[in-house]
Amino acid sequence: MKPVEIHDGDHIGTVIVGGGQAGLAVSHELLAAGEDHVVLEKETVVHQWRDARWDNFTLVTPNWHCRLPGYVYEGPRPDGFMSRDEVHDWVRGYADSFDAPVVEGVTVTLVEQTGDEGYPFRLTTSAGTVTADRVVSATGGYHLPTFPGWAADLPEGITQIHSHDYRNSDQLPDGGVLVVGTGQSGTQIAEDLLIEGRTVHLALGNAPRVARFYRGMDCMTWLARMGVYDVTAETRGLAKRESTNHYVTGRDGGRDLDLRSFALRGMGLHGRALGVADGAVVFDDTVAEKLDYADSVAESIKNDIDAYIAREGIDAPVERRYEPVWTPTGDPGPLPLSDIGAVVWSNGFRSDWSWLGDLPVLDVEGHPAHRRGVTDVPGFYFLGLPWMHTWGSGRFLGIAEDARHLVADMVAHPTSVCP
Known part of the structure; x- marks a missing residue:
């Protein structure tokens, strides 16, 4: 990494907004193409990997998936799963492996198209106003934690924390913990709390699950060999970008996350959380339905x-199929507020594109409008979004190909007309 500075009034060929793996990947390819650029990061490079994950976080994709332009995982556990700090160090090592021109501690608050003949974009930043021929949004798509409206109905004595801010059980007061949401974060945090000996209640969402291993290999390695991560968003439909990822864990070398087994270990499973009434959290009666759906997806992947x-005529061991280890016997009913001391909200994030101002790069629903990261505004690009081009686009596995595509487009369509 090559720390640089920007100053009010500077003009830059390309400004990359976001210093995570996506922004660094574009920087790597722009350097290779000899293109003038800077990466603007509002905090520190790749800080999200350390600052926005819990202590016992691990990747859910095998380490061999970790590949960026000019940089691949070469550690001793290609089929293992890096911990939070290992991922941070690996991506930080990428930043240090080449001279990415990075400006840390600078926030972009507005991007405008000036209409001037030579400088199509004006960026308002915490370091002043700069102009640029091109702008790449590499900020991802998950920006602001979301909470349901009825969170305000919980008593002040109950601690509320979002999965984004959860680190470990010690953050929470004594008493039971209600985890709301069964995506990757919710299920893993619920298990983390259960391992720590806490009384855990889990409000189920509609997330599917996937087996960790099947027929002698990690399921995600099978899917990669099958080309599933190369399937395009256009093939599956744009609605796929809103889908929830399958839950599984890489903890302790990787294993299934079977909510039914959690119930056998004492975790309370509930349907979708609806709100607070009569001194209790109330849920719909969908536990069986949601468990059956998650299992059906896992089994369909095995099919x-x-x-x-x-x-393909592959010689692979035969494996017995999953059989449910627990089934609900009825509606567990409301959960008295007196039984919980904390709620961990794991119901997702929403995007914040306010810094794009009036730039016409969002569709009518407020989603980025693009074709494989290329927008209808010449010189403006997106990278690192879930399902931006393929299922792999929001993962380490797909970033390199997407970054190369964007830079190829930039080189083929220069925007600056300055002498």
């Missing part, structure tokens, strides 16, 4: 793997 093995 696809079976078909691939048979089609």
Whole structure:
């Protein structure tokens, strides 16, 4: 990494907003193409990997998935799962592996198209106003934690924390903990609390699950070999960008997250949380339905793997299929507020594109409007969004290809007309 500075009035060829793996990937490719640029990061490079994950976080994708332009995982555990700090150090090592021109501690608050003949973009930043021929948004798509409206109905004595800010059990007061949401964060945090001996209640969402291993190999390795991560958003439909990722864990070398087994260990499973009434959190009666759905998705993935093995003539061990270890016997009913001391909200994030101002790069629903990261505004690009081009686009596995595509477009369509 090559720390640089910007000053009020500077003109820069390309400004990359965001100093995570996506922004660094574009920087790597722009350097290779000899293109003038800077990376603006509002905090420190790749800080999110350390500052926005819990202490026992691990990747859910195998380490061999970790590959960026000119940089791949070369550690001793290609089929293992890096911890939070290991991921941070690996991506930080990427930043240090080449001379990415990075400006840390600078926030971009507004991007405008000036209409001037030579400088199409004006960026208002905490370090002053600069102009640029191109702008790349590499900030991802998950910006602001979300909370349901009824969170305000919980008594002040109950601690509320979002998964974004959860680090460990010691943050929370004594008593039971209600975790709301069963995406990757919610299920892993619920397990983390259960391991720590806490009384845990889990409000289920609609997330599917996937087995960790099947027929001798990690399921995500099977899916990669099958080309699933190369399937494009256009093929699956744009609605896919709103889908919830399958829950599984890489903890302790990787294993399934089976909510039914959590119930056998004492975790209270509830349907979707609806709100507070009569001194209790109330839920709908959908526990069985949600568990059956999650299991059906996991089994359908196994069906696809079976078909691939048979089609390709692969010699793989045969494995017995999953059988439910627990089934609900009825509606557990409301959860008295007196039984919990904290709520961990794991119900997602929303995007914040306010810094784009009136730039016409969002669709009518407020989503980035692009074709593989290229927008209708010449010189403005997105990178690192979930399902931006393929299922792999929001993951380490797909960033390199997407970054190369953007830079190829930049080189093929220069925007500056300055002498």
